[in-house]
Amino acid sequence: MTHPAPDPFKPRLLVCDVLYTGMGGGHAPGGVVVVGDTVAATGDPAQLRARYPQAQVEEVGGVIAPPPVNAHTHLDMSAYAFQALPYFRWLPEVVIAQREQRGVAGALAGADELARLGVGGVGDIVWSGEVMDALLAREDLRGVLYFEVLGTFAEQADKRFAEVRQRVEAWRKLERPGGPRIGLTPHTPYTVSHHLMRLVAEYAAGEGLPLQIHVAEHPSEPELFATGAGPLWDHRLPAFWPETFAEVIGRAPEPGLTPVRYLDELGVLAAKPTLVHMVNVTPDDIARVARAGCAVVSCPRSNHHLECGTFPWTAYAAAGVEIALGTDSVASGESLDVRDDVAFARGLYPALDPRVLVRAAIKGGGRALGLPTPFIRRGEAWSEDYLWKV
Template sequence: MELRISKGPTIYRAKYIFPVTDPPIENAAVLTKEGEILECGPYEQVRKGFLGEEIDLGEVALLPALVNAHAHIELSALKWRLTPSGSFVGWIKNLIRIRQEISAEEYVSSARQALKEAWQNGIGLIGDHGNTGLSVPLLRESPFLAVFFREVIDFKGHTNLKDFLKENLSDPKITMSLAPHAPYTVSPILMQAIKGWTQKYKLPFSLHVAESQEEVEFLRFGRGPIKELLEERGQWPSNFVAPGLSPVHYLDRLNILDEDTICVHLCQATEDELALLAKKRAKPCLCLRSNTFLGVGLPKVEKMLDLGLKPCLGTDSLASNDQLSIFAEMAAVRQFFPKIPAEVILKMATLWGAKALKRNGVGFIGQGARADLLIIPTEKKDPKALLEEIVTKTPAQIGRLYG
C-alpha cells in the first residue's frame, strides 16, 4: 500500500499510532494538510469539529518513516563482491581494488536500485556519505529527505575545501555537508578545517570513529596495518607523529566533539571514551550488522544509554551489509542487547537519527512533523506486542503514507 497525502485538510484514522515522543495511541488519527501533521491523537479528539475529508486506514499502525543515519549509497555496486577477510584493513584493500573494476553505469544503476529498496524498507531520511557525489542527483529525484556528506580522504592534508563546496546548501530536500572519513585517513588540520566549516553553517559533522583495533593501534603508536596502507597509497606524511591517544580522546584534543558530531561505529570505544562523548553531547551511530560482517566487535550500547547518549542507527554500505534496512538494524539491536526496551530501539531508528542529522519535523508523529508515515498491519496484536515484533523482525508488509 502506497498512498499520497491529500493536499487539503484530511484525517487519517488507524487502530494504533506510535508517535515515538509519546506512548502508543489506540483508535487514533492524524490531521494533515499539505504534507504536514497538524494534530495527532485519539480519533474522537482529532475529529471534533472537523468537517473535511476522512480516510479510515483500518486495522493498521502508523509509524514515522525510519532514519538511516549512515549509508554509502554510491558503494551499492559492491553488494556480494566482498567477504570478511579476518582483517579490517584487508577488507579495505579489497574494496579499493574491486571498486576500480566496476563501470560508471553499474554504479549508477546499483545506487538507484538500493534507493528503491531503502524506500520499500520504510526509510524516509538518509545520511548518505560519498566521495564522488553520484548519488546526489538520484536522491534529488527520489522521495527521500537526505543529508549528503561529501567525504574527504586525505591524510597529507593537501585538499582545498573550496573544491568540494560547489553545491547549493539551501536545497529543501538535501542538506549538503562535509565529512572527514576517519581519524586515520584525514590529517588533523584538515579535520579541524572541515569541523570549522560545518560549525559556520550549523551543519552535522560525521566520521567513522573507533571502528577497529587497527585504528586504535595506529593512533596510539603510529604503526600497524593502517600505516602500511597509507604508505602503499602514497598518503604517509613523513612528519607524522602518533598522538598516543585513543580515537575519541584524539578527536577531543582537536576540539571536534560537540552536539553536532556524529561518531559512527565506536566498536572499540572504552567506557571512559563514552563518558567523554556524553559530556560533549555527541551522537553515536550504530551499524551493528556491518560490524558483525567485518568482525570488528560491538559497541557498548547499554553503557551509552546509561550515560544519557542517544545512539541512532545506520546500515553503512552494501560492501559490508546485505541490505539497507533499518528494520534489520533494529532487529540486530534486539538480538545483541535484549534488555534495551523496544520503545528505545524505535527512537534509535527514528527521532534520534533525525536529531543527529539536524532535520526538524522528522522521526516522530505530532504537530509540525512531516507527514511521512509507515503503514504496518496490526495482525490483531496489542500495541506492546506489535512494537516488540516491529523491533524483532521486518514486517511482512510495509505501506507508505507520504506527501
C-alpha cells in the same frame, strides 16, 4: 454469499509488540485506534480496548512506528554484492575488488530502494562529485549528503580544503527546501591529516554544515593512535601515506591516546560531528562524546559482519549520548533497510528494551541528521507503512 461493506467509521484497534509514536518512550505492547484513515488514539492496548469497546481488534504484532532514518550509508556502493569477511580481508576482497560497481548508477539504485522502503531520511557518504550531483537532484531524498574528504599529507591540506570548499559552496546553492542538505565527512581520524581535519571542522562549524566521521570502527584504530603501528598501518598503501603516523596526526602516538581523545583535543568535537561506528572506545571516550553533545550512529549488522566488535549501547545510553542507527553500505550491511538493524540489534542486546532500539532508529536518527521527528498521534493521517515488516 455476500459480505456487508466494512463500516469505514467502525474503529480498528491495531495491537503490536512495540509502539513508538515519536513522543515519549513508547509502549510494549502498544495499540493504535484508527477510524477511517485517521489516528484516533495511541497507547496501552488494554486501556484502548476499554475506551473503544466497539473497535475491531487486529493483532498485527511487530512494530508500529513512523518511518525510520538510515543515519549512515554509502548509496554509491549499492550495486556491490554483500560479503561478510573480517575487516582486513573485506577492504581488498570487496571494496577494492568490486570498485567498478561504485558510482552514479549504484547511488541512484540505492536512492530508489530507500524510496521503496519508505525511509524517513538518510545520512549518505558521497565519494565523488558526480554522485553528489545525481543525489542532490533527487526530490525524494531527505537528510544529509556528506561529501567525503581524505588526505593524509598535512602539507597538502590547504590546497585540498580550498578545492572542497569551492565544490561545497556550489552545491549549497542547489539545496532546496525539504530536499537533502550538504554536509562534509572527513573520512576517519587516521586518513585525514590533523591540518585538513581542523580546516574542515572549523569551516563546518562556522557555516552550520553537518559533519559525520567514521571513528573507532575496528580495534586496530585505537591501537594505531596508541602505538603508531599495528595492522592498520601495515595494511596501508605507502604511496598515500607520510613516513610516520605522527605526521598524519601532528603529534606522537602514545598509550592512552585514542581516536576520540585525539579529535577532542584537536577541537573537532566542538563542531559536533555525528560519530559513526564508535565500537572500540574507552569510558573516557564516551564521557568526552557526552560532554561535547555529539550523536553517535551504530551500524550493528556491518560491525558484526566485519568482526569489528559490539557497540557498547548501554554505556552510551547511561552517559546520555543520542544514538542513531545506520545500515552502512549493502556490501557490509546486507540491505538498506535500517529496520533490519533494529531486528538484528534485538538479538545482539537481549536485555535492552526494544522500545529503545526503535526510538533510536527514528528520533535518534532525526536528531543526528537535523530532521524533525514525525509523529503518530490523534488527528493525524494513518498510514499502513507505519506497520514495520520486521
